[in-house]
Amino acid sequence: MTAAARFISFEGIDGSGKSTQARLLHEALIAQGRDAILTREPGGSPGAEDIRKLLLEGAAERWSSETELLLFTAARRDHLERTIRPALDAGRIVICDRFADSTRMYQGLRGDDLRALVDRLHDLMIAQEPDLTILIDIDPETGLGRAVARGGDELRFEGFGGALQARMRQGFLDLAAEAPERITVIDGARDVELVARDVRDVVEARLP
Numbered sequence: 001m002t003a004a005a006r007f008i009s010f011e012g013i014d015g016s017g018k019s020t021q022a023r024l025l026h027e028a029l030i031a032q033g034r035d036a037i038l039t040r041e042p043g044g045s046p047g048a049e050d051i052r053k054l055l056l057e058g059a060a061e062r063w064s065s066e067t068e069l070l071l072f073t074a075a076r077r078d079h080l081e082r083t084i085r086p087a088l089d090a091g092r093i094v095i096c097d098r099f100a101d102s103t104r105m106y107q108g109l110r111g112d113d114l115r116a117l118v119d120r121l122h123d124l125m126i127a128q129e130p131d132l133t134i135l136i137d138i139d140p141e142t143g144l145g146r147a148v149a150r151g152g153d154e155l156r157f158e159g160f161g162g163a164l165q166a167r168m169r170q171g172f173l174d175l176a177a178e179a180p181e182r183i184t185v186i187d188g189a190r191d192v193e194l195v196a197r198d199v200r201d202v203v204e205a206r207l208p
Helices: 018-031 046-056 065-089 100-106 114-125 140-150 162-178 192-204
Strands: 007-011 036-040 093-097 132-137 183-187
Touching (some): 065 100, 100 162, 132 162
């Protein structure tokens, strides 16, 4: 039997709509009277939010992939200690906009043998996976166009261009094939409400 989902992550390439879907799910669960929180990565705790600015702003080549990995891991550890685990221990549902799968893709695919390093560091310092991951899948060109049009200061990863987005998309799909019991793929190239309905159906089947 599939385990109940109390820790739910959303993944996808930039511009996939995952942040919108995470927010809509949180609103739906609150409307049902469920005790749920919405958080994000990098970020989700004061210390991790400080690291977020270092990671997402500035030139694309500001950090090496190895340095990024250490920064993301530090942010995730603080987020886990100060936000995620306390909420889970209190019996709350945690909805997280990105988690470790994003590091497996954005850092793990950008250098020789980095994926293995990502996994070793995750096992050593995090040792936590979501109960359920919703992967919002979308064409890389569409996603990148959306992300750039959105604007703002947090465009560092978009600066790596469409080729990286295409690799990330395939990487996410490969990851879903490796862990079908945890990761559900949902087509994000549709009306927002249609996507949200599919997300709710998947999540409600797994709620405690």
